[in-house]
Amino acid sequence: MNPFRPVLLAAGLLIASPALIAQAKESTIVDQLKSLRSVVVAQKPAEVIKIAGEIGAFPAGDKKVQLADSLVHLVTEGDQGSDARQAAADALAKALAGSPVAPKKDEVPMPYLDLANMVRYEDAAIKLDDPLYAKATQKLLDDEASIAKADFTLRDMHNKKVTLSELRGKIVLVNFWATWCAPCRSEMRDLDAISTYFEKQGLVVLSITDEEQFKVGSFFATYKYHPTVLFDADGKIHQMFHVDGIPRTYVFNRDGKLLALAIDQRTQKQFLAMLSKTDLHN
Secondary structure, three states, rough: OOHHHHHHHHHHHHHHHHHHHHOHHHHHHHHHHHHHHOHHHHHHHHHHHHHHHHHHHHOOOHHHHHHHHHHHHOOOOOOOOOOHHHHHHHHHHHHHOOOOOOOOOOOHHHHHHHHHHHHOOOOOOOOOOOOHHHHHHHHHHHHHHHHHHOEEEEEEOOOOEEEEHOOOOOEEEEEEEEOOOHHHHHHHHHHHHHHHHHHHHHHHEEEEEOOOOHHHHHHHHOOOOOOEEEEOOOOOOHHHOOOOOOOEEEEOOOOOOOEEEEEEOOOHHHHHHHHHHHHHHO
């Protein structure tokens, strides 16, 4: 037996081990993503950063893009901190740089839109020299321009009509939600408190759902919620506001100008930050 063989093997393992540790198996990362929502809030940012690092060490390819995109979807739920959001955005940007996603017809692939959302609405900073990313960024700007001109009339729980343009002079927060959406339900207590607190200053909260009125009525039978609930049964207003996921929140000033947009679950602190762009005051 070569006396140096054990030493050489040990040295080889030491050299290889960082890569083996960093390149976590796909199944392990998937399990971590599935359990992320159950992680204690205070520990979640560190967990996101860890998962982002493991995705970063994953081999380039479609799987890496899918894993990074899944993490981006989860990191926007609530306020997990700028470092966690940046880590997730970096992981997706690097995954797309290593394995660009081919578009179907003229549609921008979702990972590019998700990355553009992170930069536009979550304060992430990334560099990605890709025409599809540039196209995704422009799409967000175009969507905002059309939302700024949007108007609608919907009926509430009591069959009363509510028209957005008739609320000029009020601060209007429009929130798209559904009873089945856990992040939506998590927002409702904060939206209720904010609505009650700022009502005298002219804040109106409109909660729009595309679910059936009976189902929503049953939900509120055991849950007190003061903001106005509106029904968009055919989903036309969801389309008008380019809602491709919920919860989604928009804030309009007293002149009907779009001031703020949130792409996912917000905390009370984050809602207040959005409303700070208006003339409401504590």
